[in-house]
Amino acid sequence: MLASAGYAAARQHYATIDLASKIEGASPHRLIAVLYEELLKTFDTLAVGLAANGTLSRDGVIKRRSHANSILHGLEGSLDHAQGGEIAGGLAAIYREARRLLGIAAAQSDPKPIIEAREMIAEIADAWARIG
Numbered sequence: 001m002l003a004s005a006g007y008a009a010a011r012q013h014y015a016t017i018d019l020a021s022k023i024e025g026a027s028p029h030r031l032i033a034v035l036y037e038e039l040l041k042t043f044d045t046l047a048v049g050l051a052a053n054g055t056l057s058r059d060g061v062i063k064r065r066s067h068a069n070s071i072l073h074g075l076e077g078s079l080d081h082a083q084g085g086e087i088a089g090g091l092a093a094i095y096r097e098a099r100r101l102l103g104i105a106a107a108q109s110d111p112k113p114i115i116e117a118r119e120m121i122a123e124i125a126d127a128w129a130r131i132g
Helices: 002-023 028-050 058-077 081-108 112-131
Strands: none
Touching: 028 058, 028 081, 028 112, 058 081, 081 112
């Protein structure tokens, strides 16, 4: 038990360093791309963790859902509705829908809504990567 706790702490530490190195000195466009990458990884972890043989504890689901919601709020908060017009409004609606789907998935311990949210966000992330 102690060895696995040490491994988990080390893994988390290296993940934090990896994320910090991606963020340091990144352009605003790249920062948004990093948010999308982190969000997609979190969706993947949640979907697998909630699957029939999922390994996530209730606390793990709550932690990852909170992380995903934080990223979605950050993405929505970064929108410039004055300059973005309908596109910004559409993205805000998608981010809100993804948060709604996360809530359903967590409440029902069902990965399907997360997969649906992931597909929506992956499409946006792909388009974002292509314009960068």
